[in-house]
Each structure stands twice: as structure tokens, then as C-alpha cells.
Amino acid sequence: MEATHENGNSGRRLHVVAVPLPGRGHINPMLILCHRLAVREGLLVTVVVTEEWLRLLSSSCATATSPTANLRLRAIPDVVPSESTRGQDYAAFIQAVLTKMGGPVEALVAALDPPADAVVADALLPWVAGIGRRRGVPVAALFPQAAAVFLALHEFRSFDDGRPLSEIHTSGKANGYLDYIPRNSSPHLADLFSKSSGQNMIRTFIQVLSWFSTAQSLLFNSFDELEGHAMNTLRSKLSIPIYSIGPCIPYVTLVDNSPDPYHKWLDSQQRSSVLYVSLGSFLPISNVHIVELAAGLRMSGVPFLWVVRGDCTEIKKLGGGRGFVVPWCDQLNVLCHPSVGGFMTHCGWNSTLEGIYAGVPMVTYPLMWDQYPNSKLIVDDWKVGFRMKNEEEESVVGREHIASVVQKLMDLDADDGRELRRRAREFKERSHKALNDEGSTTSIDAFLQDVLHCKQKFTDQNKTT
Numbered sequence: 412m413e414a415t416h417e418n419g420n421s422g423r424r425l426h427v428v429a430v431p432l433p434g435r436g437h438i439n440p441m442l443i444l445c446h447r448l449a450v451r452e453g454l455l456v457t458v459v460v461t462e463e464w465l466r467l468l469s470s471s472c473a474t475a476t477s478p479t480a481n482l483r484l485r486a487i488p489d490v491v492p493s494e495s496t497r498g499q500d501y502a503a504f505i506q507a508v509l510t511k512m513g514g515p516v517e518a519l520v521a522a523l524d525p526p527a528d529a530v531v532a533d534a535l536l537p538w539v540a541g542i543g544r545r546r547g548v549p550v551a552a553l554f555p556q557a558a559a560v561f562l563a564l565h566e567f568r569s570f571d572d573g574r575p576l577s578e579i580h581t582s583g584k585a586n587g588y589l590d591y592i593p594r595n596s597s598p599h600l601a602d603l604f605s606k607s608s609g610q611n612m613i614r615t616f617i618q619v620l621s622w623f624s625t626a627q628s629l630l631f632n633s634f635d636e637l638e639g640h641a642m643n644t645l646r647s648k649l650s651i652p653i654y655s656i657g658p659c660i661p662y663v664t665l666v667d668n669s670p671d672p673y674h675k676w677l678d679s680q681q682r683s684s685v686l687y688v689s690l691g692s693f694l695p696i697s698n699v700h701i702v703e704l705a706a707g708l709r710m711s712g713v714p715f716l717w718v719v720r721g722d723c724t725e726i727k728k729l730g731g732g733r734g735f736v737v738p739w740c741d742q743l744n745v746l747c748h749p750s751v752g753g754f755m756t757h758c759g760w761n762s763t764l765e766g767i768y769a770g771v772p773m774v775t776y777p778l779m780w781d782q783y784p785n786s787k788l789i790v791d792d793w794k795v796g797f798r799m800k801n802e803e804e805e806s807v808v809g810r811e812h813i814a815s816v817v818q819k820l821m822d823l824d825a826d827d828g829r830e831l832r833r834r835a836r837e838f839k840e841r842s843h844k845a846l847n848d849e850g851s852t853t854s855i856d857a858f859l860q861d862v863l864h865c866k867q868k869f870t871d872q873n874k875t876t
Contacts, residue, residue, distance in 0.1 A: 424455045425528050432533040433461045433491055436761055440555045440632045440659035449482035459516055462486045487515035513538035529862045537622040549627040549865035556760045558631045558641040560781045563591035568617050591784035627865045632657040634845035652861050654854040658764040658842055661743050676735045680714055683752030687745055688717040690757040699807050705729030707813025713821045746771050753820045758785040770839030772831040774799050774820050795835045
């Protein structure tokens, strides 16, 4: 039985306010965490989103994103670029997040009834720390990416002496953690905050993340059976409580007799024969990449389900009828379908966790930022996937190479393919255990006890001043 969480002073429910960064990859894990909080007796959770995201979430029928009696959504004005366009000018988006969101969020928090007892904020929102201080409530930071990435950024700050990143990266320091530093590869990110290289982007993000040292706790969308070494290293280095509350993935219910055409198509395919392809909904991909990828998939002879934003007509032609192309699908449900035997992914952290949960081997095709270290985790550390490309090269991957790697992944009889599937099943079991058994539930309960303790301490301090 879960504990009752009440404000000790008034007997009312404990009110937790959540502030995600307004991007799909950040909002989804925060909402799933909030649903897990809201099912606990004596808790009220308010999620602060932009008006655009309120509309998007209100129109969604997904269980993991819909409000409940103990979970409510509140909106600030649209002070940041739209979700549909933020990938085209990420610099402007981040600038708006850092400079325009704080005031409206604080005004909304100040007007909430009942007042907030604690705040959980995305780790990329440094101004939330000030809101917590001024309102006298504890603040927790949620880092929605890999713990290994956070550790790499933290270690980089210790060794950063202004040299080019490549020189520090290859220095052999920090026990190899610097190998997980995100990298900039997309041209429109190069002038983030200044007309300079992506190294300034990394240094800027480290500065933004540094507010976590003033937070009362640090949460990760990960689990110890996946990133135990990174989590334990962080716990040994940092003085604040650290909780692994992942995997924060959607609630999956396998659908029988679904009316969706792509689901009917999957039902018609042989077991483990289909490659699911999704390179994310955030960054635009050049036509050259699309053409080579479509041709490579056609040449591989492997049936595929490919999610592509916008008009799919031309891509269907390029694919030569080998696959099914759609603008959207229920990704986790697709990954768990018995006909799906592989996942070509851009290695966003949410997609990575979903691939692990489904137990599907992956082909990594990273495009930017943390997707590169996530690819390293998938291929080198967990050994549940193959690389599509040499990540030191920026050239377009040719169709012949694409076809070869896809065939290698989907060959059920090859020795390396069998080993890949064995390890994928092993990590699937770890993921299900973390989600359904003691893992994330125990961490969330411990986090809530920490919140109650911090809230009482803040209250006692206010009484003495």
C-alpha cells in the first residue's frame, strides 16, 4: 500500500507543480512521471505548459498525457516558438525558453490554489531555482536524458580549460566519461548563443545545467539496471539526493483488431520481419538523406514501416512498395508488435528507452546532440544494436551501405544477429522489472519522502525568520 502524502501543517494534499521544457522529448517523460505521482493518495499535481501544448495535450486521447482527478494542466502564453517549427531555429527556441518563460511561469505558480509545496522542473530551466527560493518551496531537477550524458557534461566542466573540445575529449581523463559528451552536427545549431562553433553550445548547456547544485534533489529518466555505473558514480560525486525514476515511457496496451491501416499491415507480416524506421519529429532531414535512405531500404529487401512527417507520397514511390509509410504511429505499440524485428532510430533518449522496453535490436542513425552518446550506449555499452554510419563523418550515408546494415540487423540466422537479440531480450526484462516491480516505484516514493522532509525544513526556517 502506498503512503499517504499530506501537508503536515494543514492536513491538505501535498501539491507538486511540474514545469517541463516545452518540447515533445521533454514534456512526455515529465507527464508520465506526473501520472505516477498523481496516483498516490494525498497528492495533487499541476503541470505548467504553454497554451500550444495545452491544446496538443487536450486533443490527445493517450492515457499517459491526459489529465486525471489529481493531475491538472495549467497554461502560460505562447512565449516560445511553436513545437512544429522549433527544430528549424533551435537557437531562438532555447533563447526564448531561458529569457521569456520564467516570468509567466512564476506568475502562474503564485496564483495557484492550493499553493505549491514543491516544484519539479526540467534541468534545462535554470530560472525555476529562483521561483523556489522566492516562494519558499523545494525544487527538484529532472534530467530527461541519459545519466551518462549528464555525467559527461559534469566531468567536462572539471577539465575544461578553454582548449578545443576534441583535445579534451581525447585526453583520457575522467575514466572515459568524456566520451559521452553530446556533439553538435546540425548546421543550424552552430550559432547557438553566438556565431561560433558547437563547443560554445556545450559550454552554454553546462552553465545552464549548473543550477542543479541548488536543487533539493536530482531525478533521472533512467534506471539502475540500465545505467548503474553512471548513476552510482554521480551519487558518489554529488551531495544532493539522486533518484532513477525511469523508464518514463507511455503506458502500452497491445492492440488487437486496430482500425489503423499500418497496424493491419503489421498483422499481415511475418514474425520479426519488419524494420521500424523513425528519425524523430524534431529535426528536418535533407532530401538527399531521405532519397538514399529510401533507396537503401528498397535494396535491402526488408519490409519496413517508416514514420515521416509531412507528405509521404514521394517517399512511398522511392521505397518501391517494400514498406508502409505513415506520418504518425503509436511508436511503442509498433515496437512491441510481434512482426517488428528491428528499429532504425535517431537515438533520442525516449526512443532509446522504448526500444529497450520492447526488446528490439536497433540500427543507430544519430543526427545531433545527445543522440551520438546514446548511439554509443546502444552499440558499445549495451551491445543491442549496430551503427549505420561512422559518427565522425558528416557525409550522407549511401544506399548500398544502408541496405547492408539493415540486412545484417534483420538476419535472424546470423550469429551476431542472434546475440544481438539475446541481449535485447535481457535488457527488455530489466526494463520491465524497473517499470513494473520495485525499481521506479521505490525511487518515486523515496523522492516524495525527501520532498516532505525538505518542505518541512523550509517551513521551519520561515517560522524562525
